[in-house]
Amino acid sequence: MWKPLQAIIAREFLNNLRNLRFLIGLVLCLVVTVACIMILSHDYQRELADYSLRVNLQEEFLGKYALEGWVGQLIPGQKPPERFRPLIIGIPTNESQDSFYDDPLPILFPRLDFLFIVTIVMSLLALLFSYDAVTGERERGTLRQMISNSVSRTTILLGKFLGGAASLLIPFLLALLAGVLCIHLTPNLQWDASAWAELGLLLAASVTFITLFYLLGLMVSTWSRSSAVSMLNCLFLWVFLVLVIPNVGPYVSAQLRRIPSITATARRAEEVRRACRQTWHQRRNELVEQFRGKYGGLFAKLEALDFGLILYDDRGDAEKVQELAAADPQFKAMVDDFRREVNRLGGEWQEASSEATGELWDDLDTKAAAQTRLAKNLAAMSPLASYVYVARDLTGTGLRSLKYFEEFKGEYRRRFGEYRAKVTAAVVAAHKNEPSPPGGWFLDLRDHPRFVFREEPWRDKLGEVLPYWGILGLFNVVFFAAAFAGFVRYDVR
Amino acid sequence: MIELQELTKRYEDGVLALDHVSYTIQPGEIFCLLGANGAGKTTTVNILLDFIQPTSGSAFLNGHDCNKFPLEAKKYVSYVSENVQLYGMFTARQNLRFFAELGGKSGLKNQELDNVMRSVGLPEKALTMRLKNYSKGMRQKLGIAIALIKDPPAILMDEPTSGLDPKSANEFLDQLRKLRERGKAILMTTHDIFRAKQIADRVGIMKQGRLVAIREKADFKHADLEQIYLTEMEAAETV
Numbered sequence: 001m002w003k004p005l006q007a008i009i010a011r012e013f014l015n016n017l018r019n020l021r022f023l024i025g026l027v028l029c030l031v032v033t034v035a036c037i038m039i040l041s042h043d044y045q046r047e048l049a050d051y052s053l054r055v056n057l058q059e060e061f062l063g064k065y066a067l068e069g070w071v072g073q074l075i076p077g078q079k080p081p082e083r084f085r086p087l088i089i090g091i092p093t094n095e096s097q098d099s100f101y102d103d104p105l106p107i108l109f110p111r112l113d114f115l116f117i118v119t120i121v122m123s124l125l126a127l128l129f130s131y132d133a134v135t136g137e138r139e140r141g142t143l144r145q146m147i148s149n150s151v152s153r154t155t156i157l158l159g160k161f162l163g164g165a166a167s168l169l170i171p172f173l174l175a176l177l178a179g180v181l182c183i184h185l186t187p188n189l190q191w192d193a194s195a196w197a198e199l200g201l202l203l204a205a206s207v208t209f210i211t212l213f214y215l216l217g218l219m220v221s222t223w224s225r226s227s228a229v230s231m232l233n234c235l236f237l238w239v240f241l242v243l244v245i246p247n248v249g250p251y252v253s254a255q256l257r258r259i260p261s262i263t264a265t266a267r268r269a270e271e272v273r274r275a276c277r278q279t280w281h282q283r284r285n286e287l288v289e290q291f292r293g294k295y296g297g298l299f300a301k302l303e304a305l306d307f308g309l310i311l312y313d314d315r316g317d318a319e320k321v322q323e324l325a326a327a328d329p330q331f332k333a334m335v336d337d338f339r340r341e342v343n344r345l346g347g348e349w350q351e352a353s354s355e356a357t358g359e360l361w362d363d364l365d366t367k368a369a370a371q372t373r374l375a376k377n378l379a380a381m382s383p384l385a386s387y388v389y390v391a392r393d394l395t396g397t398g399l400r401s402l403k404y405f406e407e408f409k410g411e412y413r414r415r416f417g418e419y420r421a422k423v424t425a426a427v428v429a430a431h432k433n434e435p436s437p438p439g440g441w442f443l444d445l446r447d448h449p450r451f452v453f454r455e456e457p458w459r460d461k462l463g464e465v466l467p468y469w470g471i472l473g474l475f476n477v478v479f480f481a482a483a484f485a486g487f488v489r490y491d492v493r
Numbered sequence: 494m495i496e497l498q499e500l501t502k503r504y505e506d507g508v509l510a511l512d513h514v515s516y517t518i519q520p521g522e523i524f525c526l527l528g529a530n531g532a533g534k535t536t537t538v539n540i541l542l543d544f545i546q547p548t549s550g551s552a553f554l555n556g557h558d559c560n561k562f563p564l565e566a567k568k569y570v571s572y573v574s575e576n577v578q579l580y581g582m583f584t585a586r587q588n589l590r591f592f593a594e595l596g597g598k599s600g601l602k603n604q605e606l607d608n609v610m611r612s613v614g615l616p617e618k619a620l621t622m623r624l625k626n627y628s629k630g631m632r633q634k635l636g637i638a639i640a641l642i643k644d645p646p647a648i649l650m651d652e653p654t655s656g657l658d659p660k661s662a663n664e665f666l667d668q669l670r671k672l673r674e675r676g677k678a679i680l681m682t683t684h685d686i687f688r689a690k691q692i693a694d695r696v697g698i699m700k701q702g703r704l705v706a707i708r709e710k711a712d713f714k715h716a717d718l719e720q721i722y723l724t725e726m727e728a729a730e731t732v
Contacts, residue, residue, distance in 0.1 A: 003594055003597075003599045004594060004595050004597075006594075007591055007594035007595060007599070008595075011580070011583075011591050014583070015580060015582060015583070018582040019582070140578050141574065141576065141578030142578050142579060142580060144542075144544070144572070144574060144578075145572070145574065145577070145578065145579065145592065145639075146592075146595060147542070147543075147544070148542050148567065148570070148571070148572035148649075149567060149592070149595040149596050149643075150564045150565070150567040150568040150595075150596070150597065151564075151595050152564060491544075491545075492544050493539060493544055493545070
């Protein structure tokens with residue numbers, strides 16, 4: 001079996017190499033990949049410069065305006081541009097969009113990147129290489145000649161797959177090699193070992209994705225009688241797998257797990273707050289009635305002064321109440337009692353209101369997370385979606401990386417908070433007999449802990465993406481099995 | 494040796510392509526199968542190569558059942574089609590090497606491949622020429638070379654002289670004679686009664702899936718084979 005397999009692999013490989021489509025694929029891959037990477041590397045340089053500027057400005061502000069009351073707004077935590085930015089455009093944040101306010105075209109016409117090349121260019125190229133792998137041989141009559149020998153159909157199919165996929169991967173690998181060379185020559189972009197490891201994993205995931213589409217074409221070819229029909233079927237399946245499923249997934253998820261909009265939730269929260277406020281007014285009136293009954297004329301004095309800012313924030317003669325309280329201990333005791341009860345009621349109202357509205361927002365968050373999870377899992381039925389999850393999460397350009405960055409920043413803020421508390425305590429102790437100036441004391445934060453973002457370890461990322469990578473592998477197995485089933489019963493006449 | 498035992502094939506649309514056909518082709522014998530289009534000649538070849546399954550009966554190559562153990566049976570046969578189709582972007586030598594490897598002959602030197610191609614009458618310049626530049630006659634010769642290099646005991650030829658010019662057809666028949674001398678059992682389907690008379694040791698006449706007659710060389714050596722063919726066809730009509 002091994003010798004005929006070798007012969008078929010070599011023939012398929014060389015046959016594709018001598019075909020015009022190989023040349024087209026090679027030129028297309030090289031031109032698009034190198035052009036993309038050069039443009040994105042330039043963008044990366046620009047974002048890096050922008051990032052450095054923002055970091056320096058923040059340091060400058062921290063050095064000049066680190067007052068106790070303001071320092072909370074000056075904590076560093078700028079997100080640096082992703083190191084894979086020259087290959088993959090990350091999810092835009094508000095910051096980076098602001099920095100490109102002068103250039104709206106990237107929003108109107110999204111820039112091409114490595115993901116586009118793999119998911120669109122290479123998947124179509126894979127189909128172009130394989131849609132006639134079997135039908136073409138049948139039409140040319142070479143399949144009869146081949147099968148008239150003592151070679152199993154499994155060997156022929158396997159040879160066609162290995163040889164064809166190898167020839168397809170050559171343009172891709174050459175283009176990527178040229179791209180990596182460009183990246184390597186990009187100043188200020190030093191990739192460490194983990195980045196190269198991630199690139200290796202990205203390459204492996206891309207190969208899994210590309211072979212999947214080669215197998216799809218091979219499968220369709222084994223179930224079609226003519227190359228024209230095979231091509232049409234391939235295009236139909238490509239549209240379905242690449243365009244329809246990822247877009248339908250979120251829609252189906254939204255129908256299955258309906259959630260209220262943010263505006264509707266805000267309106268509902270306002271209603272809840274209003275209801276709580278009404279309850280508070282009612283309880284407050286009951287309290288006033290209770291004090292009237294308990295203190296009689298003494299309480300009437302307080303009422304006459306509009307409760308001295310105790311009941312209402314905007315009216316009442318607080319100074320007069322203070323004077324009366326100073327003169328009359330009984331009045332003072334009543335006022336203190338009343339203030340305590342009012343504060344207790346107010347606290348209860350605030351708590352009830354916050355709890356009720358918090359539940360509404362938490363519920364929205366939970367439902368939204370469930371909807372997103374379902375949408376993500378539904379979309380994962382598309383090889384494109386699964387590949388995008390794998391590629392983005394591996395290279396730190398996806399949603400997971402944003403979450404990781406927020407957690408990283410949160411941890412840094414905690415450490416910064418501890419440092420600030422220590423400095424504040426020292427400054428307050430040094431000025432303990434002096435009144436605090438407006439905005440608080442100036443804090444000398446020159447030796448504050450620096451914010452240095454460290455990427456998530458690649459092993460952790462790999463663990464996270466393995467299920468989606470597994471889906472890609474499963475697609476490969478299913479398509480090969482289906483191709484095998486089609487080829488075993490294929491009429492070679 | 495090629496052997497058919499009560500071979501029957503009925504297609505899904507109900508057409509009876511082969512109706513209990515039996516015969517044996519011995520080593521060193523050329524058996525020509527004559528018949529009109531749809532008589533069942535190509536169906537016979539297709540069953541022998543396991544391209545299709547028989548409805549009943551069996552076909553054997555060198556004693557191996559072609560449909561139960563096709564990979565084993567196909568070790569002992571080569572196939573030359575009506576229109577030998579090979580890989581146009583490859584040279585004759587590359588095509589020959591590829592099919593030799595599929596036929597279990599790997600590691601052959603260029604010299605060995607070239608000798609086989611020369612032996613079937615391919616000119617020197619054709620050996621390294623791409624197949625897309627080959628004429629049909631040259632392709633048929635290369636088809637014979639592929640059959641030769643595998644060196645099996647049986648060869649199946651499905652209308653191999655169809656479309657060949659007289660010179661090429663004569664050269665082709667010379668090659669067949671050489672193969673017969675080397676002890677190959679050859680089944681050749683053809684419409685060409687003239688060539689069949691020239692080369693066949695026996696002829697089988699088929700009509701609508703039935704083998705209506707088998708004639709020995711002695712029967713047609715000095716007779717008009719065409720007349721025999723027409724007579725047998727008419728006789729089959731009346732039956």
